[in-house]
Amino acid sequence: MRSENKSILVVDDEPKILEVVSALMISKGFRVFPADNGEDALDIFNRQNISLVILDLMMPDLTGEEVCVQIRKKSRVPIIMLTAKVEEEDVVQGLEFGADDYITKPFGLKELYARVEALLRRSRDDLIPLTLRNSWNNGDLVVDFEKGILLKKDIATVLTPTEMKILSALLKYPGKVFTREELIIIALGDDFDGYDRAIDSHIKNIRQKIEDDPKNPVYILTVHGLGYKFGGE
Incomplete structure (x- = not known):
């Protein structure tokens, strides 16, 4: 730890x-x-x-x-x-x-x-959020952890296991700022020996799948100089 x-x-x-x-x-x-x-x-x-x-x-x-x-x-x-x-x-x-x-x-x-x-x-x-089925922005994004389903505008969207671990961590602690190092440990393990910027690539991929405009995200927000947090409502 x-x-x-x-x-x-x-x-x-x-x-x-x-x-x-x-x-x-x-x-x-x-x-x-x-x-x-x-x-x-x-x-x-x-x-x-x-x-x-x-x-x-x-x-x-x-x-x-x-x-x-x-x-x-x-x-x-x-x-x-x-x-x-x-x-x-x-x-x-x-x-x-x-x-x-x-x-x-x-x-x-x-x-x-x-x-x-x-x-x-x-x-x-333990990356399960407070509720097993979570919905944001009037159903624009829905994540059902019990069934392993992610819906974007009612369309099923597939995340890789690493992407799901990252998103799960962000959803579990809404508003909490995660550093790149914390997300690497969560998603890739303590033994990961690559660059911490690798997490940025995963974040970019998740945004492509769940954001209307990946360049102006509303769900996964960048906190400059610190890391990332979840901003859905």
């Missing part, structure tokens, strides 16, 4: 935990965005390109559960919930709200980092 281009949102109202967890993630090469309350956490999440969230369950203003629900309305980003509650019912409830994993306080930093690594690996391989 490469952490240089990944950002982690750390949310906890206990200053010491916020400081220690943030320092750990920075030492591992992540870019870290700390927040000590739920409102700030959601504001950061909506503005930044977050790869994973470490979220305290019990906060005074907006609870971790409420933050989790709001994030899950728009993203499958991995969420690790920190909790002082050890009752099984409380843990199950947190997972039902959309958390991917939980760790109880007090916890070891090695264990937390191991959970982070595992979730990031899993999220890279």
Whole structure:
């Protein structure tokens, strides 16, 4: 797993935990965005390109559960919930709200980092968006992941496996900016030894298939100096 281009949102109202967890993630090469309350956490999440969230369950203003629900309305980003509650019912409830994993306080930093690594690996391989059938711009583009069908203006369109992996990643995290390196790892694997610009060729091919005007795309947008994101509505 490469952490240089990944950002982690750390949310906890206990200053010491916020400081220690943030320092750990920075030492591992992540870019870290700390927040000590739920409102700030959601504001950061909506503005930044977050790869994973470490979220305290019990906060005074907006609870971790409420933050989790709001994030899950728009993203499958991995969420690790920190909790002082050890009752099984409380843990199950947190997972039902959309958390991917939980760790109880007090916890070891090695264990937390191991959970982070595992979730990031899993999220890279899990490219199914929030819903299995997705439609944009009043049905102009439809992707049915369950049936493996992509329709452009009601006409079936075939993508290569690599193109589908790239599009799936963009659809899974709408609005998230993917660097070329991230898309290479997702679509071609860690062992790919070619140029990162190879991803541009795949993007060009996808645009030819799903855009009305590939030179003025509305679905796969270029974010200059960063990478690509999905812009469909």
